[in-house]
Amino acid sequence: MRTKPVIGDANVIRFAELIEEHLGLQYGSSSIIELETILAARMRALQCRSFDAYLKGLESVVTMYDEMRELAAKLTIGETYFFRSPDQLHVFSEKALPRLTRTNPARQIRILSAGCSTGEEPYTLAMTLRELGKSAPAEVSILGLDINPEAIAKAQRGRYSAWAMRATPPECIEKYFRREHSQFVLDQSVQTMVRFEERSIAREDYQFWQSLHFDIIFCRNVTMYLSARVLGEVIARFARVLAPDGFLFLSHAEPLRGISQAFHVEHAQDSYYYVLRKAAESPALPRSAALPFRFRNDAPRALAPSMSATSPISASYQTSSLIASNRAGVKPAPVEPAPPRLEAAAPRPSLSLGAALMKAEQYDEALATLEALAPADRLDPDVLLLMAIIQV
Numbered sequence: 001m002r003t004k005p006v007i008g009d010a011n012v013i014r015f016a017e018l019i020e021e022h023l024g025l026q027y028g029s030s031s032i033i034e035l036e037t038i039l040a041a042r043m044r045a046l047q048c049r050s051f052d053a054y055l056k057g058l059e060s061v062v063t064m065y066d067e068m069r070e071l072a073a074k075l076t077i078g079e080t081y082f083f084r085s086p087d088q089l090h091v092f093s094e095k096a097l098p099r100l101t102r103t104n105p106a107r108q109i110r111i112l113s114a115g116c117s118t119g120e121e122p123y124t125l126a127m128t129l130r131e132l133g134k135s136a137p138a139e140v141s142i143l144g145l146d147i148n149p150e151a152i153a154k155a156q157r158g159r160y161s162a163w164a165m166r167a168t169p170p171e172c173i174e175k176y177f178r179r180e181h182s183q184f185v186l187d188q189s190v191q192t193m194v195r196f197e198e199r200s201i202a203r204e205d206y207q208f209w210q211s212l213h214f215d216i217i218f219c220r221n222v223t224m225y226l227s228a229r230v231l232g233e234v235i236a237r238f239a240r241v242l243a244p245d246g247f248l249f250l251s252h253a254e255p256l257r258g259i260s261q262a263f264h265v266e267h268a269q270d271s272y273y274y275v276l277r278k279a280a281e282s283p284a285l286p287r288s289a290a291l292p293f294r295f296r297n298d299a300p301r302a303l304a305p306s307m308s309a310t311s312p313i314s315a316s317y318q319t320s321s322l323i324a325s326n327r328a329g330v331k332p333a334p335v336e337p338a339p340p341r342l343e344a345a346a347p348r349p350s351l352s353l354g355a356a357l358m359k360a361e362q363y364d365e366a367l368a369t370l371e372a373l374a375p376a377d378r379l380d381p382d383v384l385l386l387m388a389i390i391q392v
């Protein structure tokens, strides 16, 4: 019988840090056993007798890259399906596309599905565009990115189980899929509308992440797995690569509150979405600057999408879900020293002062500061959101 290498909690924490650094993913203390199991399996596969030997083996860029691909396939949660969150799809077709092409109907619309998993999201966007017929933009490109190489390979195959189709309108199944035994095969004409690439949104690459490169970014059900540090960097990156009037769609469980001032929040069709502020607008904080606080109650970030144990999702995804649903902080968030208490005769009311007071847990003072803003400033969506968070 093979014995499990003895690793120890301190090394599992170092492993979790390595994962955060390279993949951006954050794991909680209750995931320690699962992380240790994965690490032990990797050490066995690489014939490493100790964690130090495992780390030594990752010293070269090539071995680190290969190992991170292996880990990404094991650690990520790929739960997705076609036509997920149809309210946001309505905003995409009825608000975002018309607004982006209003002054220039010939404008090319470049769409990024960041964290596209096995392709259902970008293919849904492609089918939505096809359904628009003549009112679709003349030229569109769709790129799907994911760090999981197995997910990208599956996306490129374009073959799906009934589970992935569970929210697909029957007329779209009829029009865009063909049945092969228990599988649904996506029509080539839709498949060719989407390009896929294995890439992490958490890693900087100035050649790829170029300014003004995209008009619409979908990054739904992804940011909840990232650490706070990486999340701030990712959102700043999105702000950099979006066109000035670009749209960002996150899931409803992943609000941008307090993470970036680069976006306006808008609400339509029962859904929230973000629009990049124009440079000429004067946000209370500089573009992309993170507010100096995190959520008062950030529990939703620790939650993985729930999946039934009997769902026909592949076994590796079920394992990953188990891991993520147990996350709660292998590496406890660094405890920042409490800022000095801000006294009543504080500087002029502003959004950043309200945020600082909230960070200092002076909720009444934070609310009073926001309420003291000029009436026009009080209507700023970020001010409204901050007030709502304080009052929760």
Ligand SMILES: C[S@@+](CC[C@H](N)C(=O)[O-])C[C@H]1O[C@@H](n2cnc3c(N)ncnc32)[C@H](O)[C@@H]1O
Residues within 6 Å of the ligand: 023, 024, 025, 076, 077, 078, 079, 080, 081, 084, 114, 115, 116, 117, 118, 121, 145, 146, 147, 148, 151, 199, 200, 201, 202, 219, 220, 221, 222, 225
């Ligand atoms: C739950 S799925 C979401 C799929 C789709 N966006 C949706 O909403 O249905 C999350 C995906 O994000 C991917 N992911 C996680 N971290 C990532 C990163 N740093 N870069 C790119 N993809 C990432 C995972 O591999 C996984 O496929």
